[in-house]
Amino acid sequence: MVSLARKNLLHDRLRFVITVAGVAFAVTLVLVQVGLFLGLLGKATVTIENSSADIWVTSRETPNVDFAHSFPETTVLRVRGVAGVEKADNAIVQFMNIMLPSGAEEGCLVYGLEDFSAWNLPWDVESGDPTELRRGDFILMDRSAERRFGPFEVGDYREILGHRFRIIGATRGAASFTTAPVVFMDFRRAQGLQQTVHNRTSYILVRVAPGHDAAQVAERIRAVTPYNDVYTRAEWAARSRNYWVVSTGLGMNMGITVFLGILVGIVVVAQTLYTSAVEHVKEFGTVKAIGGSNWDIYRILGEQALIAAVVGYAIGAAMSFGMRPLLAQLHLNVLVSPQFAATVFAGTVLMCLGAAMLSFKRVAGIDPALVFRA
Amino acid sequence: MNAMLAPFCCDREERERDALSPREVLAVEDVRKTFEEGSQKVEVLRGVSLAVDQGEVVALEGPSGSGKTTLLSIMGCILTPSAGRIRIAGREVSGDEAALRDVRKRSIGFVFQQYNLFPALTAQENVEYALNVKGARGRGAAAEAARVLDLVGLGDRRRFLPRDLSGGQKQRVAIARALAGSPEVLLADEPTANLDTAVGTQILELFQKLAKDENKGLVIVTHDPKVRNVADRVVGIRDGRLSDPTEH
Numbered sequence: 001m002v003s004l005a006r007k008n009l010l011h012d013r014l015r016f017v018i019t020v021a022g023v024a025f026a027v028t029l030v031l032v033q034v035g036l037f038l039g040l041l042g043k044a045t046v047t048i049e050n051s052s053a054d055i056w057v058t059s060r061e062t063p064n065v066d067f068a069h070s071f072p073e074t075t076v077l078r079v080r081g082v083a084g085v086e087k088a089d090n091a092i093v094q095f096m097n098i099m100l101p102s103g104a105e106e107g108c109l110v111y112g113l114e115d116f117s118a119w120n121l122p123w124d125v126e127s128g129d130p131t132e133l134r135r136g137d138f139i140l141m142d143r144s145a146e147r148r149f150g151p152f153e154v155g156d157y158r159e160i161l162g163h164r165f166r167i168i169g170a171t172r173g174a175a176s177f178t179t180a181p182v183v184f185m186d187f188r189r190a191q192g193l194q195q196t197v198h199n200r201t202s203y204i205l206v207r208v209a210p211g212h213d214a215a216q217v218a219e220r221i222r223a224v225t226p227y228n229d230v231y232t233r234a235e236w237a238a239r240s241r242n243y244w245v246v247s248t249g250l251g252m253n254m255g256i257t258v259f260l261g262i263l264v265g266i267v268v269v270a271q272t273l274y275t276s277a278v279e280h281v282k283e284f285g286t287v288k289a290i291g292g293s294n295w296d297i298y299r300i301l302g303e304q305a306l307i308a309a310v311v312g313y314a315i316g317a318a319m320s321f322g323m324r325p326l327l328a329q330l331h332l333n334v335l336v337s338p339q340f341a342a343t344v345f346a347g348t349v350l351m352c353l354g355a356a357m358l359s360f361k362r363v364a365g366i367d368p369a370l371v372f373r374a
Numbered sequence: 375m376n377a378m379l380a381p382f383c384c385d386r387e388e389r390e391r392d393a394l395s396p397r398e399v400l401a402v403e404d405v406r407k408t409f410e411e412g413s414q415k416v417e418v419l420r421g422v423s424l425a426v427d428q429g430e431v432v433a434l435e436g437p438s439g440s441g442k443t444t445l446l447s448i449m450g451c452i453l454t455p456s457a458g459r460i461r462i463a464g465r466e467v468s469g470d471e472a473a474l475r476d477v478r479k480r481s482i483g484f485v486f487q488q489y490n491l492f493p494a495l496t497a498q499e500n501v502e503y504a505l506n507v508k509g510a511r512g513r514g515a516a517a518e519a520a521r522v523l524d525l526v527g528l529g530d531r532r533r534f535l536p537r538d539l540s541g542g543q544k545q546r547v548a549i550a551r552a553l554a555g556s557p558e559v560l561l562a563d564e565p566t567a568n569l570d571t572a573v574g575t576q577i578l579e580l581f582q583k584l585a586k587d588e589n590k591g592l593v594i595v596t597h598d599p600k601v602r603n604v605a606d607r608v609v610g611i612r613d614g615r616l617s618d619p620t621e622h
Contacts, residue, residue: 001511002503004492011494286490289452290551291479292507293472368452371486372443372563 004287005303008280015272016308022268023312023348024319029261030344031320031336032327037254038340039333044177044244045237047111050123053205054214056236057088057221058229063247064240066109066176068093068202071228073191076204078224084212085221089114090201092190095180099159100149108145109180110160112190119205122184127154128169133186139165142174145181147331160185161193177244204228262351269308270355273301277359281366288368297363298356305356306349313348317341398464399481399558399591400449401425405458407444407614418444419455420614426559426591431582433594433601436611442595443563445611449593450484450561451477463558479508483552483590487564489544491536497523497547498532504551522550525588526580542573546580553584560585562594566601578604 009016048056048065057079059069070092079088092112097105113119116130128140139160141152152158156167165185174182191197206221208214214232221230231239245251277284284297324334407419418441426432436442447453448460451467451474460467463481467474491500501519510518523532526546536544545565552560562581566574578594582604585592594601602608610617 001506001515002495002499004495004503007492007494007499282488282490283492286486286492287507288475289450289478289484289490290504290507291475293475296507369443369447371484371490372447 003303004283005300006307008276008283008300009304009307012276015276019269019272019308020312020315022272023265023308023352024315026261026265026268026351027313027316027344027348028319028323029264030258030347031317031341032323032334033257033261034254034340034344035320035334035336036327036332037250038337039335040177040250041241041244042333042335043175044240046173046175047121047182048233048237048240050120050173051205052118052120052207054208054233055206055218055221056231056233057204057206057225058231058236059202060227060229062229064177064243065093065236066095066178066180066240067243070197070200070202073199073201075225075228076201079204079206079221082217082220082224084209084217085206086209087118087207089118089205090187091119091203091205092187092197093202094190094194094197096161096183096193098149098183099162101156102150106148107180108149108160108183109176109178110190110193111174111182111184112187113184113205114187116184118207122171122174122182124172124174126170126172130169130184132168133184137163137165137189138168138185140169140171140184141167142171142182144172144175144331145183148179148181163189163193177240262347265312265348265351266355269305269352270358273304273308273356274359274362276304277301277363281363282370284363284366285368285370288366289371294360294364297366298360301356301359301363302353305352309349309352312352313345316348317344397427397429398425399428399462400593401459401461402445402449402455403459403461405445405448405455405460407441407448407453408456418614419448421458422611422614422616424449424609424616426593428558428589428591429586430607431585431592431594431605433596433605433608434611435596435601435608436617440611441614442611446561446563446593446595449559450482451475479555481558483554483557483560485545485548485552485560485562485565487567489536489541489548489568491544491547491551493536496533496535497528497539497543497550500536500547501551501554505554508555510555518554519550522553523547525553525584526550540573541569542577545569545577549577549580549584553588553590556588558591560590560592562592562596564596564598565594566596566598571600574598575600575603 044064059071062069073090076088076090079085094110095107096110098108099105111121113121122140130140132138152167154167154169157164176182208217218230218232287296327334403423405419405422408415408417422445434442448455462477467477495503498519501522502515505515505518523529526549528543528546531539531543566577569577578600581592
């Protein structure tokens, strides 16, 4: 079957290039911006997602995992007594000042646990052994800290809140949304560093016994901890993410970016398709005169929109993926899951078809008798 | 009766006889068309009757504004008449736009003054696309397109785009497109207006040959006196009524 849509599109190459460029720009904008956003959001929940805790007990109204408040450490005893709880431990997550060799003071986010290996924290250990942390004033520091703290080696010393710690290993992938580098140390030492957490804890990590449902166990824990909030892993991750999305305006910002990307795509595609439709009015009149219907013409415009969508998406996606290594050098993670890529593709197709529909009214009114006009 | 004068002087008896003719492919009876321009009504056709047989070439002549293009549009089922009847290939034409479109697909082939070829399509594709619109697909459509292009002498120009063809060749492609799908009626609107005398004559001779060989009823709307040389009948139209063509 002869495709008048494809032939017309390729016949006017400049217009085709402009259309595809518009779509590709919109796709790149959405994929990169939202990918960056998702990459950033990933940092907000990376410890929640990687730890093996099924349930997190927090102080009341804790907004996200980084901004912890404290509550009595003895609460863990009540939690351990709840049916369905296999293991429950206290965990401190606290911002503390760290002194750099240069004399500068920076902030870091300290994770303090008694038994790191039981909670899969840290999950990617480059060197050192987390179980050794209990043996002295030792820390594990995440490699991402080098960007702010400068290079470090195992065996180096750093002062945290005036207390000297030896770096006994390095981790990878541990991060906070606030960009404060993550440091792992023993729970008791972390407790001892700051008055506000003496005999207190930031969280209780809970592992559910096999055969028990996390949501039901969480409900039981709520009953015995009336002054705390209790979340399953998914709930806690969602709460942490939502805090940054809503309270910081990042979500609105991202929404505007996506809206602008779609708007640019629609305007470019609609404008070029509409101009094309106007220029091909006589051809469409001929289509009608030889027996074609409005639907035949809609199909032509729709097919052109679809071609622009597919080619534009392919180029936009290729550009986005091509930019990932460059952005990675700037320590920016573009997170594009297959589901998100598929969603953007579907959105691109809908955007282009929607833009094509703006021309439908124009072509619907074409009088086939115009073919007799010279 | 002078064949050139026959159409405009046919009386009711003759029309009825024509209507019963088994060779009749197109007939309009007492067709009227009124357009509304603001509060004014303009009657463009005022009771036109005309019949065309298989293999017959009818030239329709008239000055600008006489109503010949409106009549052509009505015969081609592009416009509906305000009153009167139309029969094409023995079937009464009536109904909505979809019904008219079906008649256009099945029974009418158009040839336009400006050729109206699709610039992005080759000669073969121009014809094949028209067949696609009419519902033909695949190899059948390709073979039919090749056949009609051979008929108009463009078998060796199938892969040429319209921009690479001369005016006469473009009009041949347009004729091939009109012939594709074997409609009973061909309607041509000033088909030689953009061609020089020699090429125009060749096109008219081709029209005549195809109408005879392929048994098509052919109506040519024209100002070109050369058309009279190939027409079986010349019909005049003036002020929305058929008239004596010798008066033009």
